[in-house]
Amino acid sequence: MTVHTGQSTAKAAGEGARGRGRATGERPGRLRRALSTHWYAWTMVAPVVIVLGVIVGWPLGRGIYLSLTDANERNVGRTIGANHIDATYKFVGLDNYVDVLSDPVFVQRLTWTVVWTVCCVSTTFLLGLVLANMLNRQFRGRAAYRMMLILPWAVPGFVSVFAWRFLFNRDNGLLNKVLDGGGISAVPWLDDPTWAKFSVIAVNVWLGVPFMMVALLGGLQSIPGELYEAAEMDGAGPWKRFLYITVPGLRAVSSTVILLSTIWTFNMFPVIFLLTRGGPGDSTEILVTQAFRQAFVESPRDFAGSATWGVLILAVLMIFAFVYRRSLRKQGEVW
C-alpha cells in the first residue's frame, strides 16, 4: 500500500512539474529522485491536494464508512451543552446494501431517475440545439434574444422553482387560470403522479436549456465558415450541411455537455425537492431526494441508510461515465 501510494504521489508530482521540463523520470528509484528534483512542484501542489482531500476525500471516505455501519441520529456521538453522549453505532458490513438492493423501492427510484434523466437530457439537448442554430445567424436583436434565453440560468434555481410552483398550483395557479379561460378544466399539475412527473421534467428542461444553448452556440461558432461555403458550392442543401458539417463539428462539445448534463440531472435535487418534495406520495422521488429523505426528513435520521444510497448513486454514475467514455473512444474521440 505504502509503496503503491508513494509511487502514485511521485507520479502526480512529476505531472505537476511537467511545465518546467521533463528530462528526468523513468528510471527506478525515482521516488527519491522525484523528491529531490521536484520538491518545488511538491510544495506547489500540496495546497490543492490538501484542500481536495479535505473537501472531497474526507466526506467521501466518511460516507463510505457510514454506509457500512448502523449509524443514525440516536447512536452517533454528540455534545450538547453539559450532556455528552458517546457514539454507540457499530460496523455492520454490507447489511445496508443488502437491505437497500433487496427492497423494491430501490428499483422504483432507479427506474424513475433514469427515465427522468433521459427525458430531461434529450429534450434539453434537442431544444438547445435548435435554439443555438437559430441564434447562430445574423438578425436584428440577436443579442437581446440571447440575453432572454439565458435568463432562466441567471435567476437563482430555487427562485425559479418556487415561481413555477406558484404557476402550477392547481386551485390558485396562473397556468390553470389561463387554461380555465380557454375552457379547459383544472389540470392537477402537481397533484397527480403522471402530471407531477411531467411538471418536474418541464421545469428542469426550462432550467437546463440555456446551458445547452450557450455551449452548443460556442461549438457552432468554432466550425469554420469555409466548410459551409465549400459545401454550398458543391450543391449541399441546408439539411445536408447540418448533417455533414454541423453535427460532426459539434460532436466534441455535445459529448461533454451531455455527460455533464446527465450527471447534473441525475442528481438534480432542488427541482424535485422544492417543486413536489418527491410527491404526490413518492411518485417523483429520485435517488438523491430519497437519500435526503432518509438523512433529514424521516426521524430518526438514518445516516447509514442515506450514505448507502449515496454510495450507490456514485456507483451508478461511475458506471455510466465509464460506459459513455468507452463508447466515445470507439467512435474515435479523444477524451
Added chain:
Amino acid sequence: MRRGIAATALVATLALAATACGDSDSGDSGEKKSSGELSGTVTWWDTSNDTEKATFKKIAEDFHAQHPKVTVKYVNVPYGDAQNKIKNAFSSGSDAPDVIRADVGWVADFASLGYLDKVPDAKAKEVDSAFLKQAAASGKYDGQMYAVPQVIDTLGLFYNKKMLKDAGVEPPKTLEEVKTAAAAIKSKTGKTGLYLRGDDSYWFLPFIYGEGGDLVDAKNKKVTVDSPAGVKAFKAARDLVTSGAAITNATDGWNNMETAFKSGKVAMMVNGPWAVADAYAGDEFKDKANLGIAAVPAGSAAQGAPQGGHDLAVYAGSKNRDASHAFVDYLTSQTVQVQTTKALSLLPTRTAAYDQPDVKSNEMVQFFKPAVDKAVERAWIPENGALFEPLKLQFTKAVTGASSPEDAAKASATAFHKILKDWK
C-alpha cells in the same frame, strides 16, 4: 486517465490521513452563572403562522422591558420546516436557538436525543399543579419535564354559516352527513362542501379515531394502523374525494385550504385554533359571526380528534440557560396566555386562565375548550413525530387514489414497524 488514477490515489491517501486527525471537539461549555440579574441574548425560534407571528414577536420583545439587560431575538421558522431546522441546529450547535416552540409531538423525540434542558424544579412543580393535566403530560419524557406547554389545541370543523344556511343544511355531525350536506351545497350554490387536507397526515387522525382505531397501541406495543379500522379510515378519506364532497391537494395543502375557505370556494374545513385568526382575515369572514365551529365529523364508530398544541423548551447547549428559562416562564405566564387568547383565540394551558373574562367570553375558546377536554391524547413516545412522515406518504397516496386503502394501511404499518423496532 493515468493522471486521474494518480490523483485519486493521492486524494485517498490524504483522506485517510485526515480521518486520523479529524475528530476535533467543538465544545461550547458556556456555563455562565449570572449573578442575580439576567443578561445576554435569548434567541427564540417560533413556529407560529403568518397571521400569528406579529403578536408573538411583540410579546417576545416585551420581555426586554422586564429584564432590560436581556435582548430577545425573535426568529419565525415556518412550522413545516421547523422540526428539521431545529434538529440541524441542535445537533451541530452552531447558530442554535436558546428557546424553541415545539409541537407537542416533537418534545419526546428531542428530549430522548439529549437536546433539551430540563425544566427547573420550581417551574415543573408549577406546571404540574396549575396547568391542564393533558397539556403538562406532553412536555414530559421518561418521568422528567423537558418542556412547558404554551398552547393546547385540537381539530374542529370550521364552517361558513352563510353558505350552510343558503344550502339549507346543518353543520354535519358524521362523515355521512358531510356527504349529504356537500351534495346540497353543490346543487344550491355550486361550491364544494369540504376541503380535505391531503398532504398532512395529522388530518388522518380524526378518520382513524372515527373508526375506533389508532395509529399505535403504546400500552401493548402494537402497531394498529393496518387494523380493519385503519383500512376503513383510509377508505373514508378517499370516499370523500371520489364522491365529490371534498377537494384535496397533494402539495401546498395549507395555502390552498386557507384560500379556498376564506374566499368561499368551500363551505367547510377541518382545522385548529391556530387557523382562526387567519380565517377572520378572509373576505367571507369580515363579519366574524359568519365563522362557525363544530366538532370534527364522526366516522362509523366514534368521534375523535387528536390533542395537539405547542410547548416551549430550552436547548441543553444554550449559553444563556437562566435567561432562557426565565423567558419560557414569562411566555407561559397567565398574563401572556390571556393576551394571546384575546388576540389570536389560542387556547391557554393554565387552568386558571379559563376563568379570566377575556378568555371566558371568547367564542372560539368556548367551543374548543370542551373539545380539547375530549380530545384523544396521543402516546407521548419519542417516535411520535417519526410516524407522521411515512404516514403522510400513504395518506396522500390513498386520498389521491394512487394506492388502495388496503395497500396504504399495509405500507404504513410496514414503515411503522421499521421505526418501532421490537413492536408487534
